[in-house]
Amino acid sequence: MKLFSAHEMRAADQAAADAGIPLLLLMEAAGRAVADAVTRHFAHPEVLVLCGGGNNGGDGYVAARHLLASRRVSVLELSSAPRSDDARTMRRALLAHGLTPRPLEEAALTRALEGRPLVVDALFGSGLTRPLEGEVAAAVARVNASGCEVLSVDVPSGVASDTGELLGPHVRATRTVQLAGAKVASLFHPARAAFGAAEVADIGIPKAILEAHASVTVLSPDGVRAHLPTRAPDTHKYEVGTLLVIAGSATYLGAAEMACRAALRAGAGLVTLASEGSFPGTWPEIIHERLAWDHDPLGTLAELGENRAQVRLIGPGLDRRAAAVLPALIGQRRVPTVLDAGALGGGDAWERAVRDHGRCVLTPHHGEAAKLLETSAKAVRTAPLEAARTLAERTGAVVVLKGATTVVAAPDGRTAAHAGGHPGMATGGTGDVLAGLLGAWCSDEGALFERACAGVVAHARAGERAGARFGDGLIATDLIGAFPEAWRELREGR
Numbered sequence: 124m125k126l127f128s129a130h131e132m133r134a135a136d137q138a139a140a141d142a143g144i145p146l147l148l149l150m151e152a153a154g155r156a157v158a159d160a161v162t163r164h165f166a167h168p169e170v171l172v173l174c175g176g177g178n179n180g181g182d183g184y185v186a187a188r189h190l191l192a193s194r195r196v197s198v199l200e201l202s203s204a205p206r207s208d209d210a211r212t213m214r215r216a217l218l219a220h221g222l223t224p225r226p227l228e229e230a231a232l233t234r235a236l237e238g239r240p241l242v243v244d245a246l247f248g249s250g251l252t253r254p255l256e257g258e259v260a261a262a263v264a265r266v267n268a269s270g271c272e273v274l275s276v277d278v279p280s281g282v283a284s285d286t287g288e289l290l291g292p293h294v295r296a297t298r299t300v301q302l303a304g305a306k307v308a309s310l311f312h313p314a315r316a317a318f319g320a321a322e323v324a325d326i327g328i329p330k331a332i333l334e335a336h337a338s339v340t341v342l343s344p345d346g347v348r349a350h351l352p353t354r355a356p357d358t359h360k361y362e363v364g365t366l367l368v369i370a371g372s373a374t375y376l377g378a379a380e381m382a383c384r385a386a387l388r389a390g391a392g393l394v395t396l397a398s399e400g401s402f403p404g405t406w407p408e409i410i411h412e413r414l415a416w417d418h419d420p421l422g423t424l425a426e427l428g429e430n431r432a433q434v435r436l437i438g439p440g441l442d443r444r445a446a447a448v449l450p451a452l453i454g455q456r457r458v459p460t461v462l463d464a465g466a467l468g469g470g471d472a473w474e475r476a477v478r479d480h481g482r483c484v485l486t487p488h489h490g491e492a493a494k495l496l497e498t499s500a501k502a503v504r505t506a507p508l509e510a511a512r513t514l515a516e517r518t519g520a521v522v523v524l525k526g527a528t529t530v531v532a533a534p535d536g537r538t539a540a541h542a543g544g545h546p547g548m549a550t551g552g553t554g555d556v557l558a559g560l561l562g563a564w565c566s567d568e569g570a571l572f573e574r575a576c577a578g579v580v581a582h583a584r585a586g587e588r589a590g591a592r593f594g595d596g597l598i599a600t601d602l603i604g605a606f607p608e609a610w611r612e613l614r615e616g617r
């Protein structure tokens with residue numbers, strides 16, 4: 124499934140019109156899809172449709188007409204003269220069926236809500252240009268306070284469709300029928316919550332046109348299945364990807380260990396941890412190589428044979444002293460290299476090393492991305508798609524921008540987003556687990572973007588499984604425990 128900005132959606136509409144499918148046809152399909160969703164999900168005998176002056180209101184008139192056959196329908200409208208020609212046409216069609224919209228005034232709305240109807244919110248869609256205020260804002264507040272169930276058309280009115288940020292008063296929908304494609308706001312918090320249950324309705328725009336106009340893919344288990352690693356029955360450990368993990372410090376040895384454990388559970392052929400100090404070795408499968416950051420660490424690492432480091436993961440819990448050699452360390456081997464946490468150093472030399480390397484995967488959270496982009500974490504949170512794309516373009520690396528919704532961006536512009544997982548994953552170490560499993564899965568250097576996408580979905584699925592068991596009290600090692608079953612579910616399409 125694709126994710127659309129308002130601009131991309133308008134371009135797709137226009138392309139459909141140019142190809143011979145006028146907007147009026149799309150509006151008819153949109154309104155019918157909304158009426159169908161009402162029939163499928165709500166039993167209310169009474170439906171109150173609120174129509175704005177744009178095309179979103181036009182969809183509302185169409186839905187009202189289709190619902191007349193099965194429900195008691197009333198329509199309140201923001202302006203008695205809709206601005207768009209198509210919406211005007213649809214309003215006339217409704218009049219022809221004997222239903223006359225009334226002005227959306229305070230007294231009329233209060234009276235209508237007393238009957239506890241299902242409210243169909245067709246006030247504003249993707250054409251919102253500024254926060255709601257005045258009478259409209261008051262009407263939205265009244266609808267929210269009424270406790271009535273609300274089905275929003277395309278976007279909950281007042282939510283700006285291109286950002287997860289909430290700009291002002293908005294409808295809190297029970298369900299939203301998005302038209303033709305998912306909107307950016309439906310995937311990112313906090314706006315995501317305003318959509319309630321979100322679905323996408325096909326309104327007759329040809330698939331090829333939709334594909335050509337959207338730049339972001341919404342990740343799903345079905346979408347990444349083809350990119351899960353598989354192994355031949357006669358394979359051996361040096362063929363499925365050996366991983367060198369350069370990580371850990373006296374304080375953060377656990378981060379290194381969790382990354383190594385996750386990599387093993389994600390099928391790495393051999394996992395070697397290079398860190399300073401002694402390693403407790405609670406998992407005997409992890410091979411430990413001692414490293415001294417003050418004494419020729421690059422020399423020690425160079426001595427490790429090629430076959431021990433077909434992929435590298437650098438960063439979880441990394442000793443601060445490693446910062447001095449990071450650029451040289453990144454450039455030391457040209458194998459796929461995942462850079463996480465302490466290895467996301469930033470600065471000119473670091474950026475050059477990452478770019479020259481050309482096979483890196485960066486896994487910043489919002490704070491780390493902000494540091495790399497020399498901006499604020501708030502700016503990254505407000506525009507995560509742009510932040511991930513910019514970083515990927517600047518560094519030539521695949522970027523996994525982590526958060527409640529995670530964005531994956533490739534230097535060639537491909538972008539994907541995933542809103543899975545569980546809020547319990549907001550706990551120390553879950554990022555180390557992701558880094559470890561990406562290390563295991565990024566052995567296919569021709570498909571770093573695809574493997575990163577698959578890893579993000581599998582990690583989130585493990586979080587969902589662990590969340591179902593432990594709730595908000597889940598801890599990072601629970602993800603490792605849940606991972607094999609999550610991987611199997613993805614593979615088998617369960």
Ligand SMILES: NC(=O)C1=CN([C@@H]2O[C@H](COP(=O)(O)OP(=O)(O)OC[C@H]3O[C@@H](n4cnc5c(N)ncnc54)[C@H](O)[C@@H]3O)[C@@H](O)[C@H]2O)[C@@H](O)CC1
Pocket residue numbers: 132136146149150153175176177178179180181182206207246247248249250251252253254255256259276277278302303326
């Ligand atoms: N491909 C699609 O997705 C299709 C979308 N259609 C509908 O068209 C909608 C977009 O239509 P429009 O572009 O007409 O936009 P809207 O229907 O969202 O309305 C925007 C109108 O309200 C005004 N406005 C914006 N913000 C305001 C504010 N805060 N206070 C008061 N007035 C404000 C604008 O000037 C504009 O006239 C979609 O959301 C969808 O419902 C369908 O009708 C057909 C196809």
Ligand SMILES: Nc1ncnc2c1ncn2[C@@H]1O[C@H](COP(=O)(O)OP(=O)(O)O)[C@@H](O)[C@H]1O
Pocket residue numbers: 464488525526527528529543544545546547548549550551552553554555556557582586
């Ligand atoms: N509310 C949430 N919902 C879903 N996933 C989340 C949520 N919060 C965090 N995550 C996921 O958990 C991981 C946290 O990573 P990170 O912040 O690097 O943690 P740490 O550095 O402690 O390991 C990321 O993969 C992120 O996508």
Ligand SMILES: [K+]
Pocket residue numbers: 179244245246247248275276277278279280
């Ligand atoms: K709406």
